[in-house]
Amino acid sequence: MTDSPVSRFPVPELHDLPDDIRTRILEVQEKSGFVPNVFLALAHRPAEFRAFFAYHDAIMDKSGNLTKAEREMIVVATSAPNQxxxxxxxxxxxxxxxxxxxxIADQIATNYRKADITDRQKAMLDxxxxxxxxxxxxxDDDFAALERHGFDEEDVWDIAAISAFFGLSNRMANVTSMRPNPEFYGMGR
Incomplete structure (x- = not known):
């Protein structure tokens, strides 16, 4: 691994951040054992950091018919073609x-159609x-196809919202040259 910068934009020092953002970052660090670079890179603009993570939490941490793993499948599947x-x-x-x-993550990132997932999950990712x-x-045909797999209108909204939100996230990560933390590579293996 190289010592690449977190972002091509300035990354503020933790002690210089507003209290709410510093607290959020420290909570994530406590839970995961490190600070994911996305938190540091987006802290460059505190108001946007707050808005980004508020929407992230609203769509990724909510209850509903999509499991947390399925929500992550959507992120991986849509982020791969966005490089x-x-x-x-x-x-x-x-x-x-x-x-x-x-x-599962490697299978979905490479070609979810050949991944070891259900037909329902393939329809979701399609x-x-x-x-x-x-x-x-x-x-309407897309809604009908999803309905045949047991998805309701709220599920369709969730799938679309996750896909759309991570389109924004993908673009900002690429523009900022955000690098994944080395810790991520071995997690869950």
Whole structure:
């Protein structure tokens, strides 16, 4: 691993951050044992940091018909074609842990259609990729296909929201040259 910077933009010192952001970062560090670089990179703009993580938490930590592992599948599957190294590696680690499967993230990032997942999950990822690549083409047939796999309208919203949100995240990670922490690579293996 190289000692690449966290971001091409300035990264504030922890002691210089507003209290709420510093507290959030320290809580994440306590839980995971390290500070994921996304927290440090986005701390460059505190108001945007707050908005980003508020929306992240709203779509990724909510209850519903999608499991936490399925939510991470969406992130990995849509981040791969966007060539977002940070999100594929970091969320791949989270997916491996949540799915309790050391192979699943690599399978989904490479070709989810051949991954060891259910037909329901493949339909979910088909839709997520359509939202990511060509949301303008989403139509009633997409909703009907998802309904046949047991997804309701709230599930469809969740799939779309995760795909769309991580489109933003992927683009910002690439623009900032955000690198995944070395710790992510071995997690859940």
């Amino acid at each position: 977002c190294q940070y999100c594929v590696v970091a969320h791949g680690a989270i997916l491996r842990i949540r799915a309790k499967d050391p192979l 839709f997520a990729l359509k939202v990511s690549r060509e949301a303008y083409a989403v139509n």
